[in-house]
Amino acid sequence: AIQLTQSPSSLSASVGDRVTITCRASQGISSALAWYQQKPGKVPNLLIYDASSLESGVPSRFSGSGSGTDFTLTISSLQPEDFATYYCQQFNSYPITFGGGTKVEIQ
Amino acid sequence: EVQLLESGGGLVQPGGSLRLSCAASGFTFSSYAMTWVRQAPGKGLEWVSYISDSGGLTYSADSVKGRFTISRDNSENTLYLQMNSLRAEDTAVYYCAKNYLRGRNFFDYWGQGTLVTVSS
DSSP, rough: OEEHHHEOOOEEEEOOEEEEEEEESSOTTOOEEEEEETEEEHHHHHEEETEEEOTTOOOOTTEEEEETTTEEEESSOOGGGSSSSEEEOSSSSSSSOOOOEEEEEEE | OOOOEEOOOOEOTTTEEEEEEEEESSSSGGOOOEHHHHHHHHTOOEEEEEOOOOSSOEEEOOTOOOOEEEEETTTTTTEEEEEEOOOOGGGEEEEEEEEEEEEEEEEEEEEEOOEEEEOO
């Protein structure tokens, strides 16, 4: 199974900060990566797919990049509603796998 | 509006069985693959099982293979997860999720989840 390693596992940031989260795959997955946001007590929400395509309705401050084994999710200017946990997911092959999550907290 | 409504969760003893259902509406259910994803309390997301749009192809995680069976009834717009030989480590919120498009196995809609607790 392809393992996804997210870093950091948590971070503290302030409103307006630029935030970058990394997801590394144990083997190449081309661009078959998605990012989700999950707020406490809520369901995951799709942000990015195909590594860099923004899902409809998602604010443009979210962006994704990368291919192969190394991927990043960037929030250009952190907003109060962005404090949440973020997960990457690979869909290159079964079993589908998720990263361990990155919790973004208020500094 | 796409809606996914899970049901069937609850408290079950180790070794017991449960069947989860996910009632879908707001889209052409028979045109989309569907997936179950679970999340143990305070933990991350874990993919459980996939079924193709027709129901003819399924995949399951090694952790549930041989114990859980995914199925669907396209005439009733309903997805199922039959869970047998349940273990404490199966305790989680179980989400049904709609796959984005054929061959695109990420998830654009999720249900609210149903909690399964395996405990004596």
